[in-house]
Amino acid sequence: MSAFFFVNKTNSSHVLTRSQAGERKHILSHVQQRRRRQGAAISNREQWKMYTSCMTFLDDSPVAPKEISPTAALHKKSKAQSDSEPLVLTHLPQAYPANNAFDPFRCTVAGSDASTHAMLHYTFASFAKDAFLAEAFAPPSVASRRTSMRHSHIIQQRLERCVEDKMLMYATLAYGSSALAWTTGKLAVERSPEYFIGHALQAVRTRLSQSDHLSDTWLILSIYALAITELWNGIPEMWMKCPARHVKATNAVDHCLDTSRTHLHALILLVERAGGWQNIDPYVMESSILAAKYLARSDLTTPLIPLTWDPGPMPPMKQHQLHSQMNNGLFDLGRNLIRSSIDPELQQLIRDVIEYTQIAHSAWIACAELTLDTESWLFLRLQALSYRLLALEKLKGTDNCIRITALVYLFNGIEYDGGQLSALTTLRYLRSALVDAAFWHTSFDKELLLWCLSTGAMTSQPSPEREWFIETLTQYASDMLPVNAAEQAWIDRLTPYLFLTAKQGRQLRWLLRRLQREDEDRRLLLSFHNKLHCL
Numbered sequence: 001m002s003a004f005f006f007v008n009k010t011n012s013s014h015v016l017t018r019s020q021a022g023e024r025k026h027i028l029s030h031v032q033q034r035r036r037r038q039g040a041a042i043s044n045r046e047q048w049k050m051y052t053s054c055m056t057f058l059d060d061s062p063v064a065p066k067e068i069s070p071t072a073a074l075h076k077k078s079k080a081q082s083d084s085e086p087l088v089l090t091h092l093p094q095a096y097p098a099n100n101a102f103d104p105f106r107c108t109v110a111g112s113d114a115s116t117h118a119m120l121h122y123t124f125a126s127f128a129k130d131a132f133l134a135e136a137f138a139p140p141s142v143a144s145r146r147t148s149m150r151h152s153h154i155i156q157q158r159l160e161r162c163v164e165d166k167m168l169m170y171a172t173l174a175y176g177s178s179a180l181a182w183t184t185g186k187l188a189v190e191r192s193p194e195y196f197i198g199h200a201l202q203a204v205r206t207r208l209s210q211s212d213h214l215s216d217t218w219l220i221l222s223i224y225a226l227a228i229t230e231l232w233n234g235i236p237e238m239w240m241k242c243p244a245r246h247v248k249a250t251n252a253v254d255h256c257l258d259t260s261r262t263h264l265h266a267l268i269l270l271v272e273r274a275g276g277w278q279n280i281d282p283y284v285m286e287s288s289i290l291a292a293k294y295l296a297r298s299d300l301t302t303p304l305i306p307l308t309w310d311p312g313p314m315p316p317m318k319q320h321q322l323h324s325q326m327n328n329g330l331f332d333l334g335r336n337l338i339r340s341s342i343d344p345e346l347q348q349l350i351r352d353v354i355e356y357t358q359i360a361h362s363a364w365i366a367c368a369e370l371t372l373d374t375e376s377w378l379f380l381r382l383q384a385l386s387y388r389l390l391a392l393e394k395l396k397g398t399d400n401c402i403r404i405t406a407l408v409y410l411f412n413g414i415e416y417d418g419g420q421l422s423a424l425t426t427l428r429y430l431r432s433a434l435v436d437a438a439f440w441h442t443s444f445d446k447e448l449l450l451w452c453l454s455t456g457a458m459t460s461q462p463s464p465e466r467e468w469f470i471e472t473l474t475q476y477a478s479d480m481l482p483v484n485a486a487e488q489a490w491i492d493r494l495t496p497y498l499f500l501t502a503k504q505g506r507q508l509r510w511l512l513r514r515l516q517r518e519d520e521d522r523r524l525l526l527s528f529h530n531k532l533h534c535l
Helices: 021-041 070-075 117-134 140-145 152-162 166-184 193-208 217-233 243-250 253-273 282-297 316-323 328-332 335-339 344-366 372-391 397-413 417-436 446-457 464-480 487-494 501-534
Strands: none
Touching: 117 140, 117 152, 117 166, 117 417, 152 166, 152 217, 152 282, 166 193, 166 217, 193 217, 217 253, 217 282, 243 253, 253 282, 282 372, 282 417, 316 344, 328 344, 335 344, 344 372, 344 397, 372 397, 397 417, 397 446, 397 501, 417 446, 417 464, 446 464, 446 487, 446 501, 464 501, 487 501
């Protein structure tokens, strides 16, 4: 029986041996301190500490123990080893995450730079869920009801993998720290996205040098994370909540966008070597599609990822079921656009946008829960429509105004930060297109102009470009529709182009109040000038 003994150990123990005096004292002290401080500290400590708890081993042994493998230790029968050189199993790492939702088995090790688990929780439990639903044209109320998303399984795998894969961990932290910063304004100066990007790039280069990892899912996902993070860093409008960061982004637009483009080229090459998107997890594919779309939006050019994944029109039987539940007001959607004389390819694309809007609106409103296949179709079809609009970069004149306004309409209907900011940053291209088409000339269709200006003015984010659309609409609206006209009158004029009350109704009400104030101010100013003239 002398060969058996009991030991008191925790998952923070440094070595799996008989406890030494110094180690035992340290463990007991740690337990007592945590018990005394737990109640008082829980309200004051940093958010991420709610998800991690680490205890460092204090090694007070004078001589470094000799390491042998666990198998050799279990089978070693010899008693030649002296007490001065104790038998020691393989050393365990010095810090373990406890109460870590992203490591459910508590058995893997997060590096010292992976302590911000709360940031990962926000990124994937909130931000990712909202983004994927919004990119399927879902209203915000759907995200508030959902507790999970259709990619929850691989996201969980990704987070579990992070604690053992340094490359994926750093790339994910770069993505998460950037998303947290531009959406909430919380930027950790000592651990900025660039800090994690530098470590991730080094790990990616190492992985790429190993030919057997060229088709690895986690490698492709890591490169995607680097591509989207660099893209965010190159869009100054995304950093309005971080003023210092906004200035930095303004000075690094070209560099960041070029870097993002380089990462996406590498990602596409790896996907081709893996045999195409059919061999890639849908979460990785859809994330990459979004990155390429928003990168192409930065200069309104064809996206880098070829459009080989368009699901096409919805099957007729399913489409008929949804059309039977469609709101009567949607039947007039886009009627005037498809009847106008425009480029044939653009005309067909506008038909597809109208059909998609009708289906998506009916699906989300009428169905409490959509099937995964339907939700996937809604996501991919919306991305395909955006890709096709972006690819028509050679259009000129009125056709180009319609193309870009349709893009703003789609971005504005994607109700989360990414979509709303994309609508905002597209306004400068719409303004240039209207100027190039001489919108003030009598040959420019006034009803079409009303739709273009109103769509630009209804973007939800304030900007100088939006102010231009509001001011221009104030000048020209009186020739088309009085600013004090009823809301329904505006809806009736805009719907035959592209206007969806469920998505834009609140923005239209805000715009009408703003136009009425502008009109009142202009009348008061005119009255004041008339009085001065009389004097």
